Amino acid sequence: MTKAVRVHEVGGPEVMRIEEVDLAPPGRGEVLVRNRAIGVNFIDTYFRSGAYAAPLLPFTPGNEAAGEVVELGKGVKDFKIGDRVAYQAALGAYAEARIVGADRLVKLPKSISYETAASMLLKGLTAQYLLRRTFKVKAGDTILVHAAAGGVGLILCQWAKALGAHVIGTVGGPEKAKLARKAGAKHVILYREEDFAARVKEITKGRLCDVVYDGVGKTTFPASLDCLRHFGLFVSFGAASGQIEAFNMGLLSAKGSLFATRPSLHTYSEKPKDLQKMARDLFKVVSSGAVAVSAHKTFPLSEVVAVHRALESRETTGATILIP
Template sequence: MATAAKAIRIARTGGPEVLEYVDVEVGEPGPGEARVRHHAIGVNFIDVYFRTGLYPQPLPGGLGQEGAGVVEAVGTGVSHVKPGDRVAYAARPNGAYSEVRTMPADILVRLPDAISFETGAAMMLQGLTVQYLLKQTYQVKRGETILFHAAAGGVGLIACQWARAIGANLIGTVGSNEKAALARAHGAAHVINYNTEDVVQRVIEITGGAKVPVVYDSVGKDTFTRSLDCLQPRGLMVSFGNSSGAVPPFALSELNSRGSLYITRPSLPAYAGTRAQLEAMAADLFEMVASGKISIEINQRFPLADAAQAHIALEARKTTGKTILLP
């Protein structure tokens, strides 16, 4: 039996104005699916990429890859969650910008009672991202100094806290003194304001000329070359986003001339590709949050109907921490 719900849909790509708040019919879950009623929905920059068409998807379609709520029904073959379970998730397919959705059940994990729906929706994509970045893409060790761009953003604030818990020294880049204070308060050992300071020169000063073994860069076009210049020989460049635009083509000789650098472009689906991998990563994240080592900053809340306003604020870099939508 179909359920009536409100959802955000797009019929074409473009600016925030293409987001439409519409009535939808949500069907019964099929094999391997679950129907979830959202209590909170996470907003992420990847949603902007799909809205603008940078990342293509069939249209008309939905947006959003992160949410938390309660399972209403499950299809055949689903045993790891059941109706009434509190759950959270972060992964494709798009469609989280909705009151209710039917979705693949394999991306759902049970949310511990100690963690609220708002926190669950706010931490899954960014928290699991930080988990694989600091624990798997490069295993950050106690005492190491690392560089993390956009340190006052949602991913950045979690990374600051996780690095501090590991015992690493995180150098965070930010665009204002207010964001510098925020990153520092969350555990950044050093903060560089890229609008008033030379990032590469400051990294050289902070590290006594050694530079860093790894750079985490979600900004893309505006920071790519500077990121390479901050790496020590055989260092790792981790490019995991394009908030300033896509990284332009570059010659592999750029890696050679800087000392045999490595580069990777990771994504969450590749790290949480199996049920066992997802469960282990989520358990690690939940433990960090439930223990208080990581606090999830939800600094912007918008009604689901005002999703366009959330996108405007995100693209204007007016947000700090996490933005969520409330159905």
Template sequence: MPHAIRVHNYGGPEEMRWESVEVPAPGPGEVTLRHKAVGLNYIDVYHRTGLYPQPSLPFTLGTEGAGEVTAVGEGVNGLSVGDRVAYAGPIGSYSEERSIPADRVVKLPAEIDFQTAAAMMLQGMTVRYLLRKTYEVGPETVMLFHAAAGGVGLIACQWASALGATIIGTVGSAEKGALARAHGCTHVINYREEDFVERVREITGGALCDVVYDSVGKDTYPASLDCLKPRGLWVSFGNASGKVPPVDIGMLAAKGSLFLTRPSLAAYIATRAELEETATDLFNMVTTGKVKININQTYPLSEAAQAHRDLEARKTTGSTIFLVD
């Protein structure tokens, strides 16, 4: 019987259990997958702790995976047993096998292996909507990207660099700063040693940024707003340090008629056409070498709890994946 990481009670990594599970045959519009690799993302922590509550307990963690189709449900077109596929979105990827709606998976190009796919789908499609849809980044763009050496950050630095943008990235160590620079970050700020608002002012000669991408949350608010030029956009897309406190909307006016958005990947790949467009753009960036996926940590899926501890302790860089036997 296949196994999965299940959460019976919200809490710390100790609440994650490696258990045997039954995988039902795929229903209408579904396929069954045998995972080869599974991605680790910070949203998994939010699900585990209950910051993002689930409809019921227990549940299987994980929102990203890659593997082979082993069964096809009624009414599914375009997918067959043996197809190599990947996805990001439907929760339940911390499993050896699962059934999933067929319209949420995409076929993998031959050039992309399972491990790379599992490391890139959620983070890479997130970067795609951030840089191409939430704010259209181009050669004139000056942007601040918090956590530039993380999984999303390293992909974003490469992608934004390919678009010609000026990228200011914040990091927590000299080593992470070197990593961000090596992946296209124009200017690096070590937030443990420098005031990032003052450094942004210095770097930009007082002109500030067009857009700030912020997945950190509580620790970078409201300082992120002070890095924006008038009518600039603050993109708050994560809470790694905790939830952003309630925002005084008047502050946006006082600081220069600023814009604020709180986007999610689900809203940008809601339709099949949007999913295919987003995934195709990501695949093209990777297969042409403009974006390289850095898998810097791997764990057996059964040791997912340790991976969560390392992620929350900020011991990881780039992408982390689980290997499925």
């Protein structure tokens, strides 16, 4: 038996409750992990609310955590009992322990704590594919990061700066602006007070951006397209303000033969070898100090309802983790 957050019907944060659930032994290729720290991500609210359909009801939210291996299934060769690991996997992380496919696990270096790993794995792997694969950012590029003080945004700003890019960030208020600047955004735009597209044009002296990374969605589209140079890339990787509605593809032509993509971490990390490579890249920049990741706040698992309320009201900055 293990304690886990369960959702029996989709809805507001109040639909989550902690229950005792049976936990079968790990099967072939699986590992039992005792969670020490659990990552909280905006996508968790999508599944809980029904915006994204969970495979079945009831379900346990959460896609990432860090902990230790306590039992091995048959055929697992790359891990042993006691290994410190982290994972980004299917739903089920909001629990004291869970079964995870060994191909979804990554070993933690000594320099990475459980709390740091849970704070950054999903967000950091997202930043990795956005910066190194969806658009390979290089020195001299100009990038726009929406929600620059959010969990992914702060990592994007730091990592992009380390790569030599010029970073422009948008945030919702002065306190978040301080965080974005500290993370490496050379220019920060208060999107509630300013026309961010006009400010980007002013900041870049009309040259605009090579790429826009947008985890906000509905409220920043289509103005984000006005921030891109000809042949620039619009990357929509989240929808904190709601999904972008269908639009005429001719808009991309009219704005300068632009490219647009809606990538997902699932696709980029689907192959185990890609996941391991991405994780090594992430751990390297964190261990070097180029990217600093710290939990904004830590809460006991029992306070999960309050955590989701704060997340959806945009009261959080950086990363938030749950401790079982």
